[in-house]
Amino acid sequence: MGDSYKVAVIGAGYAGLITARELQREGHHITVFEKANKVGGTWLYDPRVEADPLGVDPSREIVHSSLYKSLRVNLPRQILGLLDYPFAKKEGGDPRNFPGHEEVLRFLGDFARDFGLMELIRFEHEVTRVELVDEVSHEWVVESRTRKTESKWESKEEVFEAVVICNGKNTQPNIAMFSGWDTWPRLQLHSHNYRTPQQFENKIVVIIGNAASAHDILKETDPLARQVHQAVRGPNVELKKLENRDNVWQHSMIERAHKDGKVVFEDGSIVDADVIIHCTGYKYHFPFLKSDGIVTVEDNRVGPLFQHVFPPSLAPWLSFVGLPYQAATNLVMELQSKWVAKVLSGKLELPTQEAMMCSVEEFYHEMEKGGWPKHHAHNLMYKEPEHIGWLVDRLDIKLPNWLKNMTVASYLKELFSYGDKFRDIWDINKWTQEMDSPN
Numbered sequence: 001m002g003d004s005y006k007v008a009v010i011g012a013g014y015a016g017l018i019t020a021r022e023l024q025r026e027g028h029h030i031t032v033f034e035k036a037n038k039v040g041g042t043w044l045y046d047p048r049v050e051a052d053p054l055g056v057d058p059s060r061e062i063v064h065s066s067l068y069k070s071l072r073v074n075l076p077r078q079i080l081g082l083l084d085y086p087f088a089k090k091e092g093g094d095p096r097n098f099p100g101h102e103e104v105l106r107f108l109g110d111f112a113r114d115f116g117l118m119e120l121i122r123f124e125h126e127v128t129r130v131e132l133v134d135e136v137s138h139e140w141v142v143e144s145r146t147r148k149t150e151s152k153w154e155s156k157e158e159v160f161e162a163v164v165i166c167n168g169k170n171t172q173p174n175i176a177m178f179s180g181w182d183t184w185p186r187l188q189l190h191s192h193n194y195r196t197p198q199q200f201e202n203k204i205v206v207i208i209g210n211a212a213s214a215h216d217i218l219k220e221t222d223p224l225a226r227q228v229h230q231a232v233r234g235p236n237v238e239l240k241k242l243e244n245r246d247n248v249w250q251h252s253m254i255e256r257a258h259k260d261g262k263v264v265f266e267d268g269s270i271v272d273a274d275v276i277i278h279c280t281g282y283k284y285h286f287p288f289l290k291s292d293g294i295v296t297v298e299d300n301r302v303g304p305l306f307q308h309v310f311p312p313s314l315a316p317w318l319s320f321v322g323l324p325y326q327a328a329t330n331l332v333m334e335l336q337s338k339w340v341a342k343v344l345s346g347k348l349e350l351p352t353q354e355a356m357m358c359s360v361e362e363f364y365h366e367m368e369k370g371g372w373p374k375h376h377a378h379n380l381m382y383k384e385p386e387h388i389g390w391l392v393d394r395l396d397i398k399l400p401n402w403l404k405n406m407t408v409a410s411y412l413k414e415l416f417s418y419g420d421k422f423r424d425i426w427d428i429n430k431w432t433q434e435m436d437s438p439n
């Protein structure tokens with residue numbers, strides 16, 4: 001057994017739970033702070049929506065989960081499971097390879113119980129401040145609050161030697177700021193506040209975005225709405241009616257929206273819309289972190305972070321698990337959490353602070369040279385094998401061949417070949433067998 005520390009984990013979603021397990025395996029003393037009253041994070045479906053449907057009012061009461069009611073996963077259970085704890089089909093559960101969200105929540109609940117994590121979690125404790133108080137003894141104050149009555153909160157400060165931030169990245173809406181977005185008089189919402197399509201019956205709906213949420217919401221809004229217009233960013237987007245859909249048109253991005261309700265697209269087309277749904281992703285948000293400017297979020301890049309996890313000058317006492325996206329994110333989170341736990345216990349060493357900082361600067365320079373804006377820093381689309389390979393090497397883990405050979409780019413290519421119904425017609429077992437050939 002290596003060194004053992006008093007560690008605070010913020011959040012009991014996927015990242016927080018697997019981090020707690022890895023820290024526990026390494027013999028650390030853990031407290032998990034969770035503002036909800038259950039585990040699951042994103043997978044804890046909440047029918048409530050926020051008072052400000054666009055999610056721009058900073059004083060609004062925040063609803064954490066962005067799930068819509070009909071959501072089925074877009075990665076199969078084979079990828080969503082953990083290396084030594086598969087996401088297996090269970091009696092009485094949802095047996096599909098791409099199950100509904102309730103099945104993921106069940107899986108996470110089982111995982112937490114099977115590894116004795118429930119006892120480590122302080123439910124209904126929202127972390128309001130994380131601050132380094134002593135650099136030498138690396139003491140962090142974690143302030144949390146819990147509700148005593150409808151209007152009364154009780155706050156408490158505690159000291160920890162290390163903090164792992166696992167508060168999720170799909171709660172704070174990122175909205176499209178076209179000209180007139182803030183004066184358009186009709187309903188605008190972010191997909192964070194979308195639950196079901198009923199309210200769009202017979203309406204003219206504009207959906208901004210072209211990723212998973214936009215596709216899902218478009219698919220279930222189309223049969224009810226009078227018309228659906230999808231606004232897509234990109235150089236080669238042409239105005240067209242979508243095949244196999246009754247009422248759906250694709251446009252380039254919105255150029256401006258007028259006070260009379262008209263929405264003008266960059267391709268010159270105009271629609272008198274009833275509602276605009278922003279399926280435009282999320283922002284990293286750490287309102288509780290007081291790091292004296294050491295860790296910042298700049299154009300949605302959290303930094304400086306060595307390998308998306310450790311701020312060099314605060315490592316290993318502060319870390320982030322779960323920032324990357326466009327990857328097999330659960331695998332990434334699992335590997336990151338193993339790395340954090342082993343670095344803390346002294347079994348794995350980090351490079352020097354200077355070397356980590358150099359690596360971060362090199363990465364920024366590479367991005368700049370490639371013309372990538374800062375907000376792509378944690379997008380692993382084309383860096384997934386590199387990041388996973390780097391972690392796997394450090395941890396001396398052997399991944400099953402199919403998982404090693406899988407990249408999100410290859411996965412998406414396959415997925416698109418099946419179209420809308422990919423969840424039901426794609427034979428995932430056959431696909432993983434095909435991917436299993438040694439390389």
Ligand SMILES: Cc1cc2nc3c(=O)[nH]c(=O)nc-3n(C[C@H](O)[C@H](O)[C@H](O)COP(=O)(O)OP(=O)(O)OC[C@H]3O[C@@H](n4cnc5c(N)ncnc54)[C@H](O)[C@@H]3O)c2cc1C
Nearest residue numbers: 011013014015034035041042073074126127167168170322
């Ligand atoms: C609509 C939607 C669909 C998705 N579909 C898929 C999919 O099919 N496959 C896939 O792999 N991924 C999917 N994802 C991504 C999904 O978010 C991740 O898979 C994963 O669940 C993220 O886990 P996490 O632990 O990082 O964050 P979360 O699940 O968001 O958990 C964070 C936890 O931290 C808690 N918390 C936050 N702030 C505080 C605080 N201050 N104090 C205390 N607790 C706090 C929250 O309550 C929450 O429990 C989807 C995301 C969305 C929004």
